[in-house]
Amino acid sequence: MSRAAILYAPGTNCHEETVAALDRTGIASELVLLRDLLDGRARLNRFQAAIIPGGFSYGDHLGAGRIFATLLVARLGEQLGEFLAAGRPLLGVCNGFQVLGEAGILPARSLGKRGMALVENQSGRFEDRNVRLLVSRNESPWTRGLEGQILEMPSAHGEGRALFPESRLARVALRYADGFGNPTAHYPENPNGTAGAVAGITDDTGLVLGLMPHPERASLPAHGSQDGLKLFQNLARAL
Amino acid sequence: MGLSLVTRPSMSIQPVYVTFHDDAEARAWLGFLQRHGYAELRDLVLERVYWLEGKVRSERLAPLFANPIYQAISEKSALDPSRGPVIEIAYRPAVTDPETPSILAAAHALGEDGLEFARLSRRYQFSGIEASTARKLAERFLFNKVVERIREPGEILVTLRPTGRPDAVESISLAGLDAATLERLSIERSWYAPLSQLKVIQDHEVRLGRPHTDAEIEILAQTWSDHCYHTTWKSLGLLKKLQAATARIAHPLVVSAFKDNAGGLEFYDGWVITIKGETHNFPSSIAPFGGVATKHGGVIRDTLGFGKGAYPIGGTTVMGTMDPAMKEEEVPAGALHPQLILSESIRATSYYVNPMGIPMMHAVYRRHAGYAKCLALGHSLGLIPERYAAKEEPRPGDIALLIGGETGRDGIHGATASSTSMTGETLQKESAAVQIGHPITERRFATAIPALRDAGCIRSITDLGAGGISCAAGEMGAGTGVALDLDTVPLKDKSLTAWEILLSESQERMLIAVPPEKLAEAQTLLDRYEVAHAAIGRFTDSGKLEAVWRDQRVVEIEMDFLWGACPLDPIPAAAPRRQLQPLSIPEPRTAAEWSEAARRILGHYHCADQSAAGSRFDSTVQGRTVIGPYGGKNHCMPSGFYLSAPLYGKPYGVITAVAFNPFYGEIDPAEMARLMVIEAVTRAVAAGADYHDLALCDNFYTPRVRPDVAWDLTRMVEAIAELSVELGIPFISGKDSSSGTFDAGGKSIDVPPTLAVAAFGRVRDVKRIVTKDFKRAGSKLLLIGRVDGDALGGSVYADTLRQHGNALHSFGDARALRALWDALLRLHARGEVLSASAVGEGGVFLRQFEAALGSDLGARVQFEAVAALGERRRVQKSGGRRPPLQEVGAAPDAWRKDGLLFGEFIGSVIVEVGPSFDPAASLADIPYAALGEVLPEPRFELAEGNEIIWQEEMARLTETWRKPFREILE
Incomplete structure (x- = not known):
């Protein structure tokens, strides 16, 4: 049976709802402490997929996601390389996306060599908003069959403005959209001011997805929208 | 205390300087400072410095300190001294930087085991102002003297480690x-x-x-x-x-009351929900950022310290300050400007609660001239298995x-x-x-x-x-x-x-x-x-x-x-002598006067859009939020209550509502206390929560005790104790602060007698809870409960004219309230309630405005219907603690129209029902009136018979509502 690892570290705070969202898709998941990986009590190769949820890992010290990413690359680079080489899906949400960017996994699977940054929102503030996301044409198992759809879900972050020095490397998966479903630079529909309205990207295999908004907060019947669940259902299909 | 930098020879310390290519934080500070008395400030550059102690190859650590895509790193400061004074701020030598352990862990992971210690400082360069001005500005806005200091240029560090004897x-x-x-x-x-x-x-x-x-x-x-x-x-x-x-x-649901760090109420499936409210007024008044941050930290720990450890699943921030728009010279000597307390408190709440991963349920900002020593209250909601609920x-x-x-x-x-x-x-x-x-x-x-x-x-x-x-x-x-x-x-x-x-x-x-x-x-x-x-x-x-x-x-x-x-x-007690003036407010006569009065309400600090603060707090983390602080279409309508579904995949909900009003207390503290209980409960019941499943949390804030304060305080407590028994809704947790007095130059400034009440409780199915946004054009609007067109005392409307009055709205009695709530619950059970809201600050008008805002629809209020409700109550003489101000038997049209629109009839509820709903059949014994109807266009209308007294497009009203709070912050 396929299992997904939900990696969490001190300061991660979206791991439990991520478990709850995966439960709805039938994917078995396991919370895995980064410390247990670092100390050898757990290994990534037991899992067929991995998710790094949101939060403020290590207090966002030195930059959002940077300490987590540094530990991941410097101490677990080999495991992670094997995991990715085996073609296993990896998702980073919010702080998890920041980790993937700081680790060089997104946009180009270049561990330890950064090709993007998620910097402070244009407003200079944390922004708690509901956003609409337009799903791009992107050969990714995460978004298969959703192309052209609008997904609604909460977004809550202070550092979500994406910068790509070489934009050809980033494959856009999701864009912030306005009320008409068009990609938008307008605040607050685009809560962080990212150029091109980029909310989420994949690597060139489509297996690694990073996005700022929170699909796990739009996955349960009690939530205002259950659009986020579609991404996790796609994961279930891919496994 | 003997803080000193002890000599430790042969240990090298090297700085690493980091700047951002495009620094949003520096830009935000520049804008803030220009708006707060430093218009001549032309530019602000921010440089972060990492001080590293030990044998370390700093170039190997460069990736840790800077992402070259947006940051530049250098061994020398990038600031050109000729461009303006530089102020460097660091933690005091005896205090550890919070980042130090993270830096050490990451550096060691990168193989730089020689790094022994690290510290941070921040260098601000100001263009366009003198060095002395920069220093003053920094002391006022940029750091906390208790833990931080200005590092003087040329200071030689011997070690970074905190030392002292x-x-x-x-x-x-x-x-x-x-x-x-x-x-x-x-x-x-x-x-x-x-x-x-x-x-x-x-x-x-x-x-x-x-x-x-x-x-x-x-x-x-x-x-x-x-x-x-x-x-x-x-x-x-x-x-x-x-x-x-x-x-x-x-109460059969009470698991723990007034004995643990929080109060506990039985939930479903073997779980207990907890609540605690805690004030942190003194520290927040002298150092708002630190005070408010730790206010949250403290009350969250109360949840973690309940039973054998509950998990925090929701929080609030409730702030009472002097008027943030007050002139600098009016601020009492020794007190901080309320604008600073407000903006720093928002920054602190964002700084603390977001990383905690606890959803913000209510962010409430109110003002009163007496809050020289501010009110800084926070609540924490918790969840724990029942078997661990007792220590x-x-x-x-x-x-x-x-x-x-x-x-x-x-x-x-x-x-x-x-x-x-x-x-x-x-x-x-x-x-x-x-x-x-x-x-x-x-x-x-x-x-x-x-x-x-x-x-x-x-x-x-x-x-x-x-x-x-x-x-x-x-x-x-x-x-x-x-x-x-x-x-x-x-x-x-x-x-x-x-x-x-x-x-x-x-x-x-x-x-x-x-x-x-x-x-x-x-x-x-x-x-x-x-x-x-x-x-x-x-x-x-x-x-x-x-x-x-x-x-x-x-x-x-x-x-x-x-x-x-x-x-x-x-403590001796003696009845206070209040010097209260009756209201003297001319009634609006023309459409233009109505428009102006309505705009004053919408622009009032208490009623205006406060989302410029609220949107800085994560309201959906944990994936439990069903109805957050803002809802309706476009998520900008204040919800008035918060609803969580704490057990993933289960329909059970926790509802919370908070009532806090600084204007009522100085008129009648005991009545204010009752009204706060009623307002908090009514918000939840209007939404469809059963009041039998609710409990209460009290937070008192009163001046330093004197005989008159002791008198008021005692009566406030007696009033809510008695009311809680009459309503059958227990208080299970609370906190008191009896030091709300600020002494400035021989004059004492007292806080108004203050009580914030939080109602919280369980809901069997979150899907049955109804929000206030209108659901359908053509629906009927009913106003249910007591109405008093003369009771504008303590209202926002009166405050917009700088008056407070001498009497509060009278809610009737507990029996009438329970009858009203029971009737409402019956309507909810039958699914008749399409939308609902509890009347409070800003009166019927503000609730209708909000409901229209959240639906892109409009509302018409029929004035004579509300007036008739007032008359009906008087004919029935249903309860009442004191006679209405107006002589009994006055004709309904003698009610003040502005009183009916803007009066704060706490305990009354506005309900949207279908066009064919027959109120007489369901509400026979309850005072109600056909308030008006939902309009298909986003417009507000005030009508009398067929005549429209005043009407206005929602877009224009919304603009008035959105601006003021935002402008205060900016």
Whole structure:
């Protein structure tokens, strides 16, 4: 049976709802402490997929996601390389996306060599908003069959403005959209001011997805929208 | 205190400078400062400096300090001194930077094991202003003097490590001292103890046959302070009144009331929900960022310290300040400008609560000229399995395990200083009483505590707040005894002496009683969760609080004395003489006058869009939020209540609502207190919650006690105790602060008698809860409950004309309220309620505006219908505490129209029902009126018969509503 690892570290705070969202898709998941990986009590190769949820890992010290990413690359680079080489899906949400960017996994699977940054929102503030996301044409198992759809879900972050020095490397998966479903630079529909309205990207295999908004907060019947669940259902299909 | 930089030869320290290519933070500060008196400021550049100590190849660490895509790194400062003065801000030498452990861990992971210590500083360069101006600006806005300082240029660092030598333990004899000397000593030493307590301590010394140590007197003074011991409330017997009322109600859902760190209510499926509200007024008034951040940290720890450890699932921030728009010269001497308190409090809430991963339920900002010492209240909602909802007594032999942050100099004398009244002088002298908060430390143990609890490692747990280790250990060991070894306490400030270690209010610490056979397991778990821990003592059967430090016995106090000997000074009470003026408000006559009056409401601080603050707080983290603070179409309508579904995949909900009004209290404190209870409950019931499943949390804030204050306070407490019994809704938790007086230049400024009430409870199915946004054009709108067109006293409408009046709205009586709520619940059960909201500030008008905003629809209010409701009530004479101001029998058209539109009929509810709904069949015994209807266009109309008195497009009203709060912040 396929299992997904939900990696969490001190300061991660979206791991439990991520478990709850995966439960709805039938994917078995396991919370895995980064410390247990670092100390050898757990290994990534037991899992067929991995998710790094949101939060403020290590207090966002030195930059959002940077300490987590540094530990991941410097101490677990080999495991992670094997995991990715085996073609296993990896998702980073919010702080998890920041980790993937700081680790060089997104946009180009270049561990330890950064090709993007998620910097402070244009407003200079944390922004708690509901956003609409337009799903791009992107050969990714995460978004298969959703192309052209609008997904609604909460977004809550202070550092979500994406910068790509070489934009050809980033494959856009999701864009912030306005009320008409068009990609938008307008605040607050685009809560962080990212150029091109980029909310989420994949690597060139489509297996690694990073996005700022929170699909796990739009996955349960009690939530205002259950659009986020579609991404996790796609994961279930891919496994 | 002896802070010093000790010489450590041959250790190199090198700085690394980082700048951002496009610095949003610097830009935000530039804009903020230009708007706050520094218009001549042309530019602001921000540079972060990492100071590294040890043998380290800093180029290998470059990727850690800078992402070259948006940051530049250099061994030299990039700031050109000719472009303007530079101010560098760093933590004080004795204080550890919160980032230090993260930097060390990451550097070691990168193979730079030679890095021994690291610190940060921030350099601000200001163009366009003088150096002296820059310094003043920095002191006002950019740092907290308690923990941070300006690093002077050219300062030579010998080591980065926090260093210093502690003072020796002192023996202090009070024997033979006269009253005057005792009182002088008490102030000099910041004990702020009343004479009666000092005398008890004096007598105790004689019985003991030895002088007390400094640590012992410090412990007694803080344990017996009003903040910790609630002497004012105890002396007036107030808590007992609330406890007695709750006992009398004997509510079947109450699991824990007024005995633990929070109150607990039975939920579903073997779970308990908890609530606690905590004020942090003194520190938030003198250092708002630190004060408000730690307000949240503290109340969250109360949840973590409930039973054997509950998990926090929601929070609030409730702030009362003076008018943030007031002129600088009007601010009382020694007080901070309320705009600064407001904006810093918002920044602090965002800084603390977002990383904690706790959804914001309610963010409430109110103003009153009396809040020179501000109100800073926060609530925390928790969730815990019922089997862990009760603590056990520690047993002799249990380990006292301290977890979380290190102990430092921050927050010493917080308990005693916050119990005294506040002057400009206290602000200077007791600034060390303000703590600093590091949410990452608290987040670590928030994750770990449920794991420890479920593993059976927790016999008892409590948080460290006021009074620090001494208070937590003293309370937990009150029934047994506890012996502490202070040398085992991890310190972030090496210069702390014994009493300071005991009293430090450093944040983010919890104390756990661990069964000895579980200690190893607890330690292993905490290591995995990366939570620091230290076994600092054992529980004993000595009946004493004992502590040793550096081979000296520094504390040996009998628990019976500590907890039983505090004298309570009798507090005389006398009826206050209020000087209240009746309202004198001309009624609007023309459409233009109506428009202006409505816009004043929408632009009022209390009614305007506060989402510029609210949207900075995460409201959906944890994936439990069903209805957050903002809802409706476009998510900008204030919801008025919060709904969580705490058990994933289950339909069960927790609903919360908060009522707080600073204007009512000065008119009639007891009636205000009742209205707050009713408003909080009505918000929840309007949405469809069953009031039988609700409980209450009270937070009082009153001036320093005098006979008139004691009178009002007693009546407020009696009023809500009595009302809670009549309604059958128990108070289960609360907190009081009796030091709301600010002394400025010989003049005392009192806070208005303040009570914030939170209602919370369970809901069987979240899908049945109804929001206030209109659902369909053509629906009928009903106003249900008592209406009084003359009761504008304390209203926002009156305040927009700088009047407060002399009487409040009268809600009738508890029986009428229950009948109304029962009728509402029947309508909800039949699914007749399409939308609903409780009337409050801004009256019927504001609720209709909000409901229209949240639906892109409009509303028409038929004036004569509301007037008829007023008449109907009078004919029926259904209850009422006092006659209406207007003579009985006046014609309905004699009601003030503005009173009907803007009057704050707390306890009344507006309900949207289908066009064919027959109210007479369902609401026979309840006062109601056909208020109007939902319009298909986004427009507000006020009509009388077929005549439209005033109408306005929603777009224009919305603009008026959105602007003011945003402008205050910007």
